[in-house]
Amino acid sequence: QIDSARLWGTIHETAKFGATPKGGVRRLTLGPEDKQVRDWFRNACEAAGLEVHVDALGSMFGLRKGRDMSKLPVGLGSHLDTQPTGGKYDGVLGTLAALEVVRTLNDAGIETETPICICNWTNEEGSRFAPAMMASAAYVGDFTTDDILSRKDAEGITVAQALDSIGYRGQTAVGTQKFSGFVELHIEQGPILEAENKTIGVVDSGQGVLWYDGKITGFESHAGSTPMPLRRDALATLSEIVLAMEAIAKKHGPKAVGTIGEAVIANPSRNVIPGEIAFTVDCRSADAAIMDALDKDLRAAIAEIAARRKVKVQFDLIWRKPPTHFDPKLVDAVENAANMLGYSHRRITSGAGHDACNLNTVMPAAMVFVPCKDGISHNELEDATQADCAAGANVLMHTVLALAGV
Amino acid sequence: QIDSARLWGTIHETAKFGATPKGGVRRLTLGPEDKQVRDWFRNACEAAGLEVHVDALGSMFGLRKGRDMSKLPVGLGSHLDTQPTGGKYDGVLGTLAALEVVRTLNDAGIETETPICICNWTNEEGSRFAPAMMASAAYVGDFTTDDILSRKDAEGITVAQALDSIGYRGQTAVGTQKFSGFVELHIEQGPILEAENKTIGVVDSGQGVLWYDGKITGFESHAGSTPMPLRRDALATLSEIVLAMEAIAKKHGPKAVGTIGEAVIANPSRNVIPGEIAFTVDCRSADAAIMDALDKDLRAAIAEIAARRKVKVQFDLIWRKPPTHFDPKLVDAVENAANMLGYSHRRITSGAGHDACNLNTVMPAAMVFVPCKDGISHNELEDATQADCAAGANVLMHTVLALAGV
Ligand SMILES: NC(=O)NCCC(=O)O
Numbered sequence: 001q002i003d004s005a006r007l008w009g010t011i012h013e014t015a016k017f018g019a020t021p022k023g024g025v026r027r028l029t030l031g032p033e034d035k036q037v038r039d040w041f042r043n044a045c046e047a048a049g050l051e052v053h054v055d056a057l058g059s060m061f062g063l064r065k066g067r068d069m070s071k072l073p074v075g076l077g078s079h080l081d082t083q084p085t086g087g088k089y090d091g092v093l094g095t096l097a098a099l100e101v102v103r104t105l106n107d108a109g110i111e112t113e114t115p116i117c118i119c120n121w122t123n124e125e126g127s128r129f130a131p132a133m134m135a136s137a138a139y140v141g142d143f144t145t146d147d148i149l150s151r152k153d154a155e156g157i158t159v160a161q162a163l164d165s166i167g168y169r170g171q172t173a174v175g176t177q178k179f180s181g182f183v184e185l186h187i188e189q190g191p192i193l194e195a196e197n198k199t200i201g202v203v204d205s206g207q208g209v210l211w212y213d214g215k216i217t218g219f220e221s222h223a224g225s226t227p228m229p230l231r232r233d234a235l236a237t238l239s240e241i242v243l244a245m246e247a248i249a250k251k252h253g254p255k256a257v258g259t260i261g262e263a264v265i266a267n268p269s270r271n272v273i274p275g276e277i278a279f280t281v282d283c284r285s286a287d288a289a290i291m292d293a294l295d296k297d298l299r300a301a302i303a304e305i306a307a308r309r310k311v312k313v314q315f316d317l318i319w320r321k322p323p324t325h326f327d328p329k330l331v332d333a334v335e336n337a338a339n340m341l342g343y344s345h346r347r348i349t350s351g352a353g354h355d356a357c358n359l360n361t362v363m364p365a366a367m368v369f370v371p372c373k374d375g376i377s378h379n380e381l382e383d384a385t386q387a388d389c390a391a392g393a394n395v396l397m398h399t400v401l402a403l404a405g406v
Numbered sequence: 407q408i409d410s411a412r413l414w415g416t417i418h419e420t421a422k423f424g425a426t427p428k429g430g431v432r433r434l435t436l437g438p439e440d441k442q443v444r445d446w447f448r449n450a451c452e453a454a455g456l457e458v459h460v461d462a463l464g465s466m467f468g469l470r471k472g473r474d475m476s477k478l479p480v481g482l483g484s485h486l487d488t489q490p491t492g493g494k495y496d497g498v499l500g501t502l503a504a505l506e507v508v509r510t511l512n513d514a515g516i517e518t519e520t521p522i523c524i525c526n527w528t529n530e531e532g533s534r535f536a537p538a539m540m541a542s543a544a545y546v547g548d549f550t551t552d553d554i555l556s557r558k559d560a561e562g563i564t565v566a567q568a569l570d571s572i573g574y575r576g577q578t579a580v581g582t583q584k585f586s587g588f589v590e591l592h593i594e595q596g597p598i599l600e601a602e603n604k605t606i607g608v609v610d611s612g613q614g615v616l617w618y619d620g621k622i623t624g625f626e627s628h629a630g631s632t633p634m635p636l637r638r639d640a641l642a643t644l645s646e647i648v649l650a651m652e653a654i655a656k657k658h659g660p661k662a663v664g665t666i667g668e669a670v671i672a673n674p675s676r677n678v679i680p681g682e683i684a685f686t687v688d689c690r691s692a693d694a695a696i697m698d699a700l701d702k703d704l705r706a707a708i709a710e711i712a713a714r715r716k717v718k719v720q721f722d723l724i725w726r727k728p729p730t731h732f733d734p735k736l737v738d739a740v741e742n743a744a745n746m747l748g749y750s751h752r753r754i755t756s757g758a759g760h761d762a763c764n765l766n767t768v769m770p771a772a773m774v775f776v777p778c779k780d781g782i783s784h785n786e787l788e789d790a791t792q793a794d795c796a797a798g799a800n801v802l803m804h805t806v807l808a809l810a811g812v
């Protein structure tokens with residue numbers, strides 16, 4: 001059993017890096033608060049006897065030796081970056097639980113057959129730089145390191161510049177650190193476990209993701225003197241697109257979601273009809289055929305709206321992550337650990353994306369979920385109980401022990 | 407006849423203060439570019455022999471003596487501030503044509519019976535500080551000077567601070583400079599004169615204006631893991647409000663317009679459902695009963711949308727300017743001048759608000775319109791011909807001469 005109080009302590013200790021007045025965390029990837037938590041994590045890893053290295057995209061790896069160093073380590077961990085108004089658990093729980101597993105094994109003097117390696121992946125959130133799960137995507141070869149290094153945030157700062165500014169452009173090439181498999185603990189970020197009163201979610205699948213960048217070009221004109229029929233209003237156009245996205249997602253029942261999270265009017269003024277708007281779209285399904293239908297329906301809706309309103313809509317798919325089907329053997333290993341520890345559990349699909357979803361494309365991977373209050377995440381009010389966090393960490397530890405061998 | 411080339415020259419000379427790459431002007435009220443054009447205007451007024459004074463809200467007055475200094479001057483002029491992406495003519499034409507009238511009278515050695523006074527009113531556009539036509543509204547007593555001085559821009563800078571920062575908080579109390587009447591030349595900012603091939607619009611009325619500040623409070627949550635039916639999406643709510651505003655304005659046929667020009671998502675992120683949005687509404691009609699109907703319909707629509715979507719919408723009327731009916735005698739004077747000069751003309755309603763609309767509530771006022779290309783205004787592409795600008799300035803001069811007496 002891991003040390004529940006110690007795990008809870010580290011979660012609340014690191015939550016001070018980027019703490020917000022409403023009790024959440026604002027720790028955008030590769031910003032100054034991210035540097036603070038990274039420095040803390042590196043020190044904690046070294047204090048636990050781990051050999052730490054950082055790759056060219058800033059992902060951090062802490063290696064614990066095994067009896068047979070010719071064997072690949074089992075990977076475990078998550079991420080320490082947050083949303084602009086994020087919570088204390090998303091990513092943090094999985095990373096600090098991995099550290100807690102190491103500390104527990106150290107305290108108990110347990111040596112594993114294979115090494116184990118705890119990870120903090122760079123930019124899982126995708127909020128400052130697109131796509132989400134950026135570093136693990138590069139790790140599995142979905143993008144080249146150079147491509148990712150050149151991605152820019154809203155201020156035009158590249159990933160390379162941001163890494164250098166906090167001193168976390170590491171020495172090892174992306175993909176150097178190999179694993180025999182990967183296990184990630186995370187809060188569910190949805191309402192199911194809580195509603196069904198289950199402690200553990202055995203994650204067997206994950207939704208696919210489509211991310212788009214859009215730009216509407218209408219025509220700026222005077223709010224008072226431009227007759228309604230002559231307008232080419234970029235905001236009215238966006239409004240129709242938002243409601244079309246919502247209707248399309250609803251049409252696919254519980255099997256799809258669609259969101260417009262960002263929309264910026266160029267040179268806004270109270271008495272000017274908006275002429276240009278940049279926006280982003282996020283839509284998801286666990287079913288690849290539904291993802292294709294979402295894409296098709298959305299493009300058709302946008303084309304119709306743009307033609308009718310006589311505006312130009314540029315609409316580019318910038319990221320497509322297919323649905324995830326986690327490795328059946330590792331999923332069973334998670335379920336066995338939950339059974340062995342006597343926690344109530346159920347199989348579950350992840351609504352969110354996770355680094356484990358990327359890693360699963362090149363190695364066996366699986367995930368452990370624990371409930372979060374009211375299913376709320378990506379919100380400063382995100383909450384989880386100490387008991388559930390500890391239960392998740394115990395399932396994580398026993399899954400890793402089963403894979404690494406004692 | 408005024409000097410058409412000289413007028414055209416001053417329009418293009420001053421357009422360099424805040425010139426944009428697309429050929430427009432960005433000269434927000436009381437900013438550094440506004441200081442540049444004000445300094446230019448003050449020098450030009452003094453060079454033309456005018457006695458310049460500035461009031462406590464920065465409005466500039468240049469007085470040309472008349473034979474009978476016991477009589478009130480005739481006022482003429484407009485404004486020199488622009489929209490964030492504004493044109494070269496909106497406001498500028500009326501202010502520089504007033505200067506051109508003085509220069510022409512000087513050159514011809516014409517003395518008028520009453521004095522005349524040319525004006526540059528502060529913050530006509532209402533883009534940086536609300537409301538529009540701010541200084542003339544204070545002049546007529548719609549707001550106190552102190553109230554206006556405390557208004558803030560988006561960065562939290564007050565009117566008082568902005569005035570001090572460019573050295574244009576003047577000595578004279580607002581309202582000190584009295585007029586016997588006021589005449590303003592302006593581009594139409596709408597499509598009617600051009601479509602009907604008329605040179606002069608004899609403005610007999612103006613639309614009333616309703617300005618609102620709105621704030622939607624939904625709930626931020628994860629774009630991937632929050633089921634569609636559980637969402638309280640602030641952007642989807644705004645989208646319905648935008649389309650409701652559009653439908654309500656269209657319902658009142660050509661007699662109303664409604665626009666949402668500003669909308670800002672708090673802490674936006676691609677994979678976060680928007681939780682909070684601030685927005686503004688501008689709606690207008692020349693008919694007071696329709697203005698009331700717009701207000702009622704819009705509030706009802708917002709209440710219904712908010713209740714259905716379980717979000718909070720705060721919606722405050724921050725400015726109500728009733729429709730304007732210009733002084734019939736001054737309107738006739740404008741028409742007589744157009745007739746006398748042989749220009750084609752028609753009576754017209756102003757879609758935009760103007761300082762003359764405010765001034766008309768305490769003195770006889772009227773306006774002269776000239777066509778602008780495709781009716782486009784509040785856009786960098788705003789355009790007008792030299793001949794039309796000169797025609798408008800001639801009508802302005804002869805209207806003023808008729809009122810001031812030769
Ligand atoms: N777990 C999580 O919130 N990841 C962020 C990427 C996503 O939007 O799914």
Ligand SMILES: NC(=O)NCCC(=O)O
Pocket residue numbers: 222224271496530531532538539595757758759760
């Ligand atoms: N003339 C003009 O564009 N005024 C700005 C105020 C308004 O929105 O009507």
